[in-house]
Amino acid sequence: MLPFPLFIFIFFTTLFPSPLAVADLTTCSGIVPMKYRNDKISIADFGGIGDGRTLNTRAFRAAIYRIQHLRRRGGTLLYIPPGVYLTETFNLTSHMTLYLAKGAVIKAVQDSSNWPVIAPLPSYGRGRERPGGRYISLIHGDGVHDVVITGENGTIDGQGDAWWNMWRTGTLKYTRPSLVEFVNSYNIIISNVMFLNSPFWNIHPVYCRNVVVRYVTILAPRDSPNTDGVDPDSSNNVCIEDSYISTGDDLVAVKSGWDEYGIAYGRCSYDITIRRISGSSPFAGVAVGSEASGGVANVLAEHLNFYDMGVGINIKTNIGRGGFIKNITVSNVYMENSRKGLKIAGDAGDHPDDKFDPNALPIVKDITIKNIWGVNVQQAGSIYGLRDSPFTGICLSNINLRGATRPRSVPWTCSYVSGAASLVSPWPCSELTSTDQDGLCSDNF
Numbered sequence: 001m002l003p004f005p006l007f008i009f010i011f012f013t014t015l016f017p018s019p020l021a022v023a024d025l026t027t028c029s030g031i032v033p034m035k036y037r038n039d040k041i042s043i044a045d046f047g048g049i050g051d052g053r054t055l056n057t058r059a060f061r062a063a064i065y066r067i068q069h070l071r072r073r074g075g076t077l078l079y080i081p082p083g084v085y086l087t088e089t090f091n092l093t094s095h096m097t098l099y100l101a102k103g104a105v106i107k108a109v110q111d112s113s114n115w116p117v118i119a120p121l122p123s124y125g126r127g128r129e130r131p132g133g134r135y136i137s138l139i140h141g142d143g144v145h146d147v148v149i150t151g152e153n154g155t156i157d158g159q160g161d162a163w164w165n166m167w168r169t170g171t172l173k174y175t176r177p178s179l180v181e182f183v184n185s186y187n188i189i190i191s192n193v194m195f196l197n198s199p200f201w202n203i204h205p206v207y208c209r210n211v212v213v214r215y216v217t218i219l220a221p222r223d224s225p226n227t228d229g230v231d232p233d234s235s236n237n238v239c240i241e242d243s244y245i246s247t248g249d250d251l252v253a254v255k256s257g258w259d260e261y262g263i264a265y266g267r268c269s270y271d272i273t274i275r276r277i278s279g280s281s282p283f284a285g286v287a288v289g290s291e292a293s294g295g296v297a298n299v300l301a302e303h304l305n306f307y308d309m310g311v312g313i314n315i316k317t318n319i320g321r322g323g324f325i326k327n328i329t330v331s332n333v334y335m336e337n338s339r340k341g342l343k344i345a346g347d348a349g350d351h352p353d354d355k356f357d358p359n360a361l362p363i364v365k366d367i368t369i370k371n372i373w374g375v376n377v378q379q380a381g382s383i384y385g386l387r388d389s390p391f392t393g394i395c396l397s398n399i400n401l402r403g404a405t406r407p408r409s410v411p412w413t414c415s416y417v418s419g420a421a422s423l424v425s426p427w428p429c430s431e432l433t434s435t436d437q438d439g440l441c442s443d444n445f
């Protein structure tokens, strides 16, 4: 039992991290220059009608064709006035801003029969949920740069219902579409937009660099399948901050390809910042993996608030994944009502096919989890490394994950893990060496 004054000290420093940290207003701005566009056009000039019934696919495609081919100096802003614009999929081009006015809604058609199918991502070898190609995202950018999606908190509505039902009844032909996907792109900003009812993952930057996602709201029902919030995938310099995300799957999940395809493609996700995110999910708040075959490094996730969670922080991989997950720091997290606080697991997720290499073992090391406060957390944590590739350098400090009143929370469970723990309650497994040297973990880097 801690002496009373020390307990109070820990209580307050944990609940109200340091005043310095609270005042720290580090932001993503500066990673990608925000562009002012002199040239402005409106979807209405291209026949767009926001009555919720008229199909606007041609208007979107014509407006973006105009931006792409007229190439005005400094790029062009495409204004979407208030109204509901029903549309099929469309592709973005470089040097453009898609601007949704207050009350503007870009709404996906529900009929998937004409939905275009594109090639699988090389780092996945197939669609994530069905073999072969995959449905293109509603809004797609391939090989573009200097693209902004912003406005006055207008909505991009995926009308995911029909897709979720196809998933539930096993009638999907191909992998469901994301709401917004960027492939091989850089200098992307997504801000001040609401994402609603995505058929699948919401925002998916893959093979990208310099991507900022901020001031977004992402909503999907708790029982909607695979509606991840933001999934940086084989991408670097990605910054996600100041957003509310509440969906049916992981709120933010850092990935880098799947088993032998991800290993062969070999593109790591690194320099990822996740900051000031709140929301709830039956799965994880912050996840790394389980598709991490290209490697994931240098992730900083801080100042997070999670409610009604499956798992607060989840690092997940598997035999056959290969790759590495290293230098991950998660700090200053408050969670309330969670099945589990922290989970690091080497047996997560499925395989693309039976050609995965059982000798391709992932390396998981240098994971720092600190300043975590949880209330009504059923199990504080579990860490299951791999017998032939134990997880190392797992550092836990200043963690207090309390169960419901009684019975108290389920004890930690661990295997094949080494590292250190300091000021962790309930006390974690004996595999982690106890240390009373606060800050020991952070000093490793």
Ligand SMILES: *[C@@H]1O[C@H](CO)[C@@H](O)[C@H](O)[C@H]1NC(C)=O
Pocket (backbone or CB within 6 Å): 090, 091, 118, 140, 142
């Ligand atoms: C949109 O981009 C995808 C991927 O680059 C491409 O396959 C498709 O043909 C494009 N669609 C249109 C309408 O240009």
Ligand SMILES: *[C@@H]1O[C@H](CO)[C@@H](O)[C@H](O)[C@H]1NC(C)=O
Pocket (backbone or CB within 6 Å): 102, 151, 152, 153, 192, 215, 216
């Ligand atoms: C949009 O929402 C953000 C919070 O996410 C808020 O700060 C901003 O003022 C809103 N903008 C408008 C134009 O309503």
Ligand SMILES: *[C@@H]1O[C@H](CO)[C@@H](O)[C@H](O)[C@H]1NC(C)=O
Pocket (backbone or CB within 6 Å): 297, 298, 299, 300, 327, 329, 445
């Ligand atoms: C670890 O990641 C942090 C970002 O969280 C970065 O600032 C630091 O340089 C990385 N350390 C190493 C050794 O790469």
